[in-house]
Amino acid sequence: xxxxxxxxxxxxxxxxxxxxxxxxxxxxxxxxxxxxxxxxxxxxxxxxxxxxxxxxxxxxxxxxxxxxxxxxxxxxxxxxxxxxxxxxxxxxxxxxxxxxxxxxxxxxxxxxxxxxxxxxxxxxxxxxxxxxxxxxxxxxxxxxxxxxxxxxxxxxxxxxxxxxxxxxxxxxxxxxxxxxxxxxxxxxxxxxxxxxxxxxxxxxxxxxxxxxxxxxxxxxxxxxxxxxxxxxxxxxxxxxxxxxxxxxxxxxxxxxxxxxxxxxxxxxxxxxxxxxxxxxxxxxxxxxxxxxxxxxxxxxxxxxxxxxxxxxxxxxxx
Amino acid sequence: xxxxxxxxxxxxxxxxxxxxxxxxxxxxxxxxxxxxxxxxxxxxxxxxxxxxxxxxxxxxxxxxxxxxxxxxxxxxxxxxxxxxxxxxxxxxxxxxxxxxxxxxxxxxxxxxxxxxxxxxxxxxxxxxxxxxxxxxxxxxxxxxxxxxxxxxxxxxxxxxxxxxxxxxxxxxxxxxxxxxxxxxxxxxxxxxxxxxxxxxxxxxxxxxxxxxxxxxxxxxxxxxxxxxxxxxxxxxxxxxxxxxxxxxxxxxxxxx
Numbered sequence: 001x002x003x004x005x006x007x008x009x010x011x012x013x014x015x016x017x018x019x020x021x022x023x024x025x026x027x028x029x030x031x032x033x034x035x036x037x038x039x040x041x042x043x044x045x046x047x048x049x050x051x052x053x054x055x056x057x058x059x060x061x062x063x064x065x066x067x068x069x070x071x072x073x074x075x076x077x078x079x080x081x082x083x084x085x086x087x088x089x090x091x092x093x094x095x096x097x098x099x100x101x102x103x104x105x106x107x108x109x110x111x112x113x114x115x116x117x118x119x120x121x122x123x124x125x126x127x128x129x130x131x132x133x134x135x136x137x138x139x140x141x142x143x144x145x146x147x148x149x150x151x152x153x154x155x156x157x158x159x160x161x162x163x164x165x166x167x168x169x170x171x172x173x174x175x176x177x178x179x180x181x182x183x184x185x186x187x188x189x190x191x192x193x194x195x196x197x198x199x200x201x202x203x204x205x206x207x208x209x210x211x212x213x214x215x216x217x218x219x220x221x222x223x224x225x226x227x228x229x230x231x232x233x234x235x236x237x238x239x240x241x242x243x244x245x246x247x248x249x250x251x252x253x254x255x256x257x258x259x260x261x262x263x264x265x266x267x268x269x270x271x272x273x274x275x276x277x278x279x280x281x282x283x284x285x286x287x288x289x290x291x292x293x294x295x296x297x298x299x300x301x302x303x304x305x306x307x308x309x310x311x312x313x314x315x316x317x318x
Numbered sequence: 319x320x321x322x323x324x325x326x327x328x329x330x331x332x333x334x335x336x337x338x339x340x341x342x343x344x345x346x347x348x349x350x351x352x353x354x355x356x357x358x359x360x361x362x363x364x365x366x367x368x369x370x371x372x373x374x375x376x377x378x379x380x381x382x383x384x385x386x387x388x389x390x391x392x393x394x395x396x397x398x399x400x401x402x403x404x405x406x407x408x409x410x411x412x413x414x415x416x417x418x419x420x421x422x423x424x425x426x427x428x429x430x431x432x433x434x435x436x437x438x439x440x441x442x443x444x445x446x447x448x449x450x451x452x453x454x455x456x457x458x459x460x461x462x463x464x465x466x467x468x469x470x471x472x473x474x475x476x477x478x479x480x481x482x483x484x485x486x487x488x489x490x491x492x493x494x495x496x497x498x499x500x501x502x503x504x505x506x507x508x509x510x511x512x513x514x515x516x517x518x519x520x521x522x523x524x525x526x527x528x529x530x531x532x533x534x535x536x537x538x539x540x541x542x543x544x545x546x547x548x549x550x551x552x553x554x555x556x557x558x559x560x561x562x563x564x565x566x567x568x569x570x571x572x573x574x
Contacts, residue, residue: 179420179425179426179427179435180426180427182409182413182416182417182420183417183420183426185406185408185409186406186409186413186417188408189405189406189407189408189409190404190405190406190407192404193404193405193406193474194417195388195389195392196366196388196389196392196397196398197392197397197417197418197421197474197477197478198389198392198393198418198421198422198478199389199421200389201389204426253408
């Protein structure tokens with residue numbers, strides 16, 4: 001099984017590496033966006049899938065991350081690494097600030113605070129026009145990568161996004177499989193018991209929200225770099241719902257689920273939009289309702305159950 | 319080991335624990351009994367920091383722990399189980415117990431080496447072995463039988479290396495055989511740490527307890543060795559009602 005999983009992973013990575021040579025601009029751009037937004041969806045996996053706290057304010061972090069990149073490049077002449085670092089630090093800082101009081105709330109109340117946080121960040125950004133240029137946004141020219149490669153080159157841009165995605169994916173996977181990730185899951189299951197085992201649950205929840213915020217901010221920063229642009233729509237609350245929907249469809253509680261969900265729904269949106277833009281919300285809504293009813297564990301959960309079933313059948317056949 | 323001084327806790331107009339002073343010496347097994355609403359679980363909640371005190375003090379090994387946060391009290395060496403089984407349902411039995419061990423070993427560092435994690439997992443398996451459910455280590459807690467979940471609950475409390483263990487109705491809902499297993503386990507634990515237990519099964523109480531504290535309406539009604547408490551008429555009246563026969567239970571227990 002472990003070998004099978006590794007093989008599948010190698011095939012997917014090989015396909016992603018070869019993709020620019022096998023397909024055109026449209027697919028390449030779409031896959032790049034999927035990879036960036038998959039990181040955005042992983043931020044939901046950290047805070048909700050693992051720690052059990054639902055956040056509907058992730059677009060706030062996404063937008064803050066995007067503006068951090070735009071502003072540091074425009075005003076401080078920052079390089080790519082510095083700009084991305086700024087997106088991580090600024091969004092994590094806001095997450096810590098909000099979490100310091102929000103993590104004392106549970107369930108729906110926590111989710112409500114994250115909605116309010118998202119709204120405050122959105123209206124602050126649209127109101128502070130001198131800094132953000134509101135919906136007109138900020139365009140900027142991207143610094144060179146390693147002082148020699150231009151992100152305007154389609155191949156450079158694609159491989160840059162792919163490399164960053166793989167690096168961050170492995171980092172998040174490592175974190176979620178580590179003792180810290182395991183305690184996050186314990187908090188999701190029964191936070192009182194974690195407290196009675198002697199852990200500082202408040203601190204751990206703040207940490208989880210900070211990691212999630214940093215990840216969402218980083219994906220926003222990546223998206224700004226990818227499009228050489230940031231505007232206040234990046235902070236819009238409707239965008240906050242997207243990673244939650246992708247994660248539900250792909251499967252909450254699995255690191256692969258949010259990625260599968262993001263790929264499927266963004267592919268659908270891009271594939272359909274030119275013909276059926278008006279019915280897209282209806283189709284996505286139907287998929288989400290069907291997933292919740294028929295596959296509560298999402299696609300990743302359904303695949304896992306199916307594989308376990310086949311393995312059990314094979315084992316009993318022996 | 320543990321001492322409460324004029325401990326009180328009121329919820330609105332209701333006084334759940336009132337002016338309670340008890341002493342539990344190290345190395346003993348103390349049973350807390352009393353009818354429903356006597357304040358037994360509130361006493362545990364006060365000791366473990368789940369609810370704040372209204373007045374009084376609680377000393378653990380001579381140090382006041384009154385109104386300290388629950389996690390700080392756990393870190394001093396007080397562990398508890400719950401009336402309603404409290405485990406991590408989606409985590410394996412091994413992971414459930416690992417959580418406490420990992421806290422004691424002081425590391426949440428995601429960069430800690432895999433060998434450290436495995437070492438703590440092996441210690442978790444040792445504890446599961448000690449309580450008799452090692453063969454279920456890789457099963458998620460929700461898949462365990464009810465009795466096994468109650469035992470896992472205790473294993474989790476043990477994982478935090480307590481010097482004082484509080485068991486809230488450990489045999490509630492268990493069958494006869496499982497109750498026997500649990501009774502033997504409590505006796506074994508009593509040999510290595512101080513145990514306080516809330517228990518309704520009077521046979522279990524008489525078999526394991528060194529001393530019994532009887533609470534009634536949040537107040538201390540009587541305290542003494544099992545034989546003395548069992549023979550007390552007031553206890554029989556308030557706790558067991560007129561038909562029950564605590565002496566009979568004691569006889570059965572001594573024959574068992």
